[in-house]
Amino acid sequence: MTQLAGLRPLRKTGLFLRQAKGENAVYNPASGKVHLLNATAWAIWDLCDGDTDPEEMIDAICEISRMHRDLVSEDVRRVLKEFDEAGLLVWLTEPQVPPN
Amino acid sequence: MEPGEQPRIRILLADEQSLFREAVRVVLESQPDLEVVSEAGDGLQAALEAERTRPDVALVDAHLPNADGVHITPLILECRPECKVVVLADAEDHELLIEALEAGASGFLTKGSPLSELIDAARRVQRGEVLIPPRLLGPLLGRLIRRRREQDQAYRQMSKLTKREKEILALLSDGADNNAIAQALVISPGTARTHVQNVLSKLGVHSRLEAAAFVIRNGIRDELQEATR
Numbered sequence: 001m002t003q004l005a006g007l008r009p010l011r012k013t014g015l016f017l018r019q020a021k022g023e024n025a026v027y028n029p030a031s032g033k034v035h036l037l038n039a040t041a042w043a044i045w046d047l048c049d050g051d052t053d054p055e056e057m058i059d060a061i062c063e064i065s066r067m068h069r070d071l072v073s074e075d076v077r078r079v080l081k082e083f084d085e086a087g088l089l090v091w092l093t094e095p096q097v098p099p100n
Numbered sequence: 101m102e103p104g105e106q107p108r109i110r111i112l113l114a115d116e117q118s119l120f121r122e123a124v125r126v127v128l129e130s131q132p133d134l135e136v137v138s139e140a141g142d143g144l145q146a147a148l149e150a151e152r153t154r155p156d157v158a159l160v161d162a163h164l165p166n167a168d169g170v171h172i173t174p175l176i177l178e179c180r181p182e183c184k185v186v187v188l189a190d191a192e193d194h195e196l197l198i199e200a201l202e203a204g205a206s207g208f209l210t211k212g213s214p215l216s217e218l219i220d221a222a223r224r225v226q227r228g229e230v231l232i233p234p235r236l237l238g239p240l241l242g243r244l245i246r247r248r249r250e251q252d253q254a255y256r257q258m259s260k261l262t263k264r265e266k267e268i269l270a271l272l273s274d275g276a277d278n279n280a281i282a283q284a285l286v287i288s289p290g291t292a293r294t295h296v297q298n299v300l301s302k303l304g305v306h307s308r309l310e311a312a313a314f315v316i317r318n319g320i321r322d323e324l325q326e327a328t329r
Contacts, residue, residue, distance in 0.1 A: 039234030039237055042234065042237075042238060043234075043238040043241055046238030046239075046241070046242065047238065047241055047242060047245070052242075056245045056248065056249075057241065057245070059248065060241045060244040060245050060248070061241065063244055064201065064230060064232065064240065064241070064244065065230050
């Protein structure tokens, strides 16, 4: 995942998610690892729907947080890179069409 | 204040229930860095108190009488632009959260939150952070992205209109009929009707009402007026 342009992250299937007492966890049976996500990472995870591209994520977070775009962009890219390296994502070149 | 001591965070507390205000005041003032400088029982009083006491942070109930928390937020910010407003809601309400943020609030907290979160919220917003309940963050971002896409689509649709058609759309969104449009633009009612049909067709809508709703829903009224100047 070196270039994000035109790519849309999609959560892999077969992962187990758990939200409890303010903790968000993703268990990847393929690697046997549990990944704990903070609130921002969880929100980004939620947006990995195969339809939303990273630039849209960055724009929306900027709008809410009123933070500088460079900072937000760096954070979003870092989180997506971590997801990617943990084997939690696939990258689509075309938007995922939701099933009817 | 002792020399070298950090200035305390000055707080305005606005809630209809005096018991709630008193309880929160006691808790906030148990913290050495927080000071409740004024209280208000309704929205208008909150705006007046903000102007009078110039707080750093305003904790305002979402359902204040005489101008609720969302409506009072811009008034507080007008009196005191440096003030950070936290809206306190009864429940996690997505619509209310969006309205509060759009009104300029820096934070949103439910009244079911522990008092420690309220204390933390006062400190964090004063530092410039924006506070959103973690469970609402994902859905909020999703909604913003959808709305932004709709707006982009609306701009694309609008770019198909000629300057004259934009003038027609602006008038339509004000509720003008063919005669009023004709009068405003000094054209015949028949020409106005033709323009209206073209506007509806280019926007892909079926009625004047839908066209007006398109303008309002996508918040493009100002752009329309700008484009027709």
